[in-house]
Amino acid sequence: MPTRRGTVLFDIDGTLIDAGGAGQAAMEDVFREEFRTLKEVTGIPTAGRTDRAITRDLFAFHGGECDPLSLMKLRDRYLAHLPKYLETHAGGLLPGTVEILSQLSHSGEWRLSLLTGNFEEAAWIKLRHYGIDHHFSDGGFGDEHVDRDDVARSIWSRLTGDEPQLERLPVIVVGDTPADVKCGRAIGAQVVAVATGVYGRHSLEAAKPDWLIDNLHDTRWLQELLA
Numbered sequence: 001m002p003t004r005r006g007t008v009l010f011d012i013d014g015t016l017i018d019a020g021g022a023g024q025a026a027m028e029d030v031f032r033e034e035f036r037t038l039k040e041v042t043g044i045p046t047a048g049r050t051d052r053a054i055t056r057d058l059f060a061f062h063g064g065e066c067d068p069l070s071l072m073k074l075r076d077r078y079l080a081h082l083p084k085y086l087e088t089h090a091g092g093l094l095p096g097t098v099e100i101l102s103q104l105s106h107s108g109e110w111r112l113s114l115l116t117g118n119f120e121e122a123a124w125i126k127l128r129h130y131g132i133d134h135h136f137s138d139g140g141f142g143d144e145h146v147d148r149d150d151v152a153r154s155i156w157s158r159l160t161g162d163e164p165q166l167e168r169l170p171v172i173v174v175g176d177t178p179a180d181v182k183c184g185r186a187i188g189a190q191v192v193a194v195a196t197g198v199y200g201r202h203s204l205e206a207a208k209p210d211w212l213i214d215n216l217h218d219t220r221w222l223q224e225l226l227a
C-alpha cells in the first residue's frame with residue numbers, strides 16, 4: 001500500500017453533487033404528509049446543517065414532538081421516497097468531482113471519507129444515484145448529532161482510532177458552507193471551501209478557509225499539500 005499522505009473528508013451536497021433540491025423536497029413532503037398540511041416550509045435553512053437538526057426544526061415548525069420514535073419513522077419514510085425524488089429533480093455531479101475523486105482514489109495515498117450532515121442512508125442513496133459511492137467506505141453522518149462539529153469529531157476519532165498515524169498527517173475538509181469550515185476547525189483540519197453551493201465566494205471568504213476555490217477542477221490545494 002502506498003504511504004499515506006493524509007486524510008480528505010468530503011461534504012456531499014453543494015460540494016460533490018447538486019441534487020437539484022431533491023432531498024429538501026422529499027423531506028418537506030414527508031412532513032407535510034405526516035402533519036396533513038399543505039403549508040409551505042419557511043425559515044429552516046438546510047445548507048451545511050445536519051439532517052438531525054433540520055428534522056428537529058421541521059417537527060417544531062409543524063408543532064410536533066421530535067421524540068426518537070417519530071424521528072425514526074419520518075427518517076425511514078424520507079429514505080424510502082428519496083430515490084424517486086432524485087429521479088425527478090434535475091441535479092448532477094458538480095464540476096471536477098469525478099476527476100478529484102478518481103485522482104485521490106487511484107493514488108491510494110489519501111484516506112478518503114465523508115463528512116456530511118446527511119442521514120447515513122441518504123448519503124449512500126445520493127452517492128449511488130450519481131455513481132460515486134465506490135470512492136468511499138465510511139464517513140461521519142447527520143443521524144446522531146445535531147451539530148456538524150460533533151459529526152466531524154466523531155468521524156475523526158473513529159479514523160484515527162483505526163489508523164493512529166493519520167493524526168500526524170494533514171487532514172483536509174472539503175465543503176461548500178461556512179459550517180464546513182467551522183467543523184473542520186473543530187478537528188484541527190485545513191479546509192477547502194468550494195463555491196459551488198448556495199454560498200458565494202464572499203460569504204465563504206469571511207469564514208476564512210485555507211483555500212477558496214470556484215469548483216473542484218481547481219486542485220491548487222492538493223498541489224500545495226504535495227509540494
Ligand SMILES: [Mg+2]
Pocket residue numbers: 011012013014015047048175176177197
Ligand atoms: Mg454541503
